[in-house]
Amino acid sequence: MAANTKDGLTRRELLQGLSAGAVATGLLPARTARAGAAIKRTGAGAETYGPGPVAIRLRVNGAEHALEVEPRTTLLTALRAQLDLTGAKPVCDRGACGACTVHLSGTPVLACMTLAFDAIDHEVTTVEGLAQGGELHPVQEAFIAHDALQCGFCTPGMVMSCAALLGRNPHPNEHDVRNAIAGNLCRCGTYPQVIAATLAAAGGARHG
Numbered sequence: 001m002a003a004n005t006k007d008g009l010t011r012r013e014l015l016q017g018l019s020a021g022a023v024a025t026g027l028l029p030a031r032t033a034r035a036g037a038a039i040k041r042t043g044a045g046a047e048t049y050g051p052g053p054v055a056i057r058l059r060v061n062g063a064e065h066a067l068e069v070e071p072r073t074t075l076l077t078a079l080r081a082q083l084d085l086t087g088a089k090p091v092c093d094r095g096a097c098g099a100c101t102v103h104l105s106g107t108p109v110l111a112c113m114t115l116a117f118d119a120i121d122h123e124v125t126t127v128e129g130l131a132q133g134g135e136l137h138p139v140q141e142a143f144i145a146h147d148a149l150q151c152g153f154c155t156p157g158m159v160m161s162c163a164a165l166l167g168r169n170p171h172p173n174e175h176d177v178r179n180a181i182a183g184n185l186c187r188c189g190t191y192p193q194v195i196a197a198t199l200a201a202a203g204g205a206r207h208g
């Protein structure tokens with residue numbers, strides 16, 4: 001016999017509700033939720049999506065894209081598997097290394113820890129979208145000039161964290177740069193060059 005919780009939910013119903021709540025960050029837990037489904041607040045109340053693929057639109061690097069994703073699909077998976085944008089790297093896939101850093105409306109986020117659903121209505125920028133008009137972003141230029149990469153696995157995430165820093169703070173000091181890349185791990189030890197490059201890029205940089 002199924003064990004009931006205090007308010008009359010069976011253990012199975014409770015776990016299904018918890019699953020739906022965990023899948024969708026910022027979404028309502030609901031007694032009627034289907035396992036793996038997302039419940040999203042709307043002006044009229046709440047709507048349930050999934051658990052199967054759902055059509056969504058994402059704005060990435062200035063272009064609109066139509067995708068079909070399950071509510072559990074991460075932004076990193078959507079970018080790499082559906083949009084063929086492989087600049088953001090799946091290194092740890094658990095929020096520990098920063099290799100998957102992209103911008104969500106200008107704020108650096110870990111794409112492996114962000115649901116594609118949560119990127120709806122945001123401007124997503126990946127390292128592929130940082131250059132503008134055929135010109136590299138100043139941080140990219142400075143990384144090259146300062147030899148701020150070796151194997152390159154951390155580099156897209158490093159560049160995105162440093163570019164976001166210059167976007168919010170045009171005149172950072174070394175401490176600011178160290179803070180900005182605190183979540184970006186580099187097994188090759190390029191931190192001194194990354195810091196030097198970012199400080200150099202701050203002079204006369206296009207901050208966006």
Ligand code: FES
Nearest residue numbers: 091093095098112
């Ligand atoms: S792959 Fe996202 S933080 Fe490591």
Ligand code: FES
Nearest residue numbers: 150154186187188
């Ligand atoms: S350049 Fe190799 S991990 Fe950073």
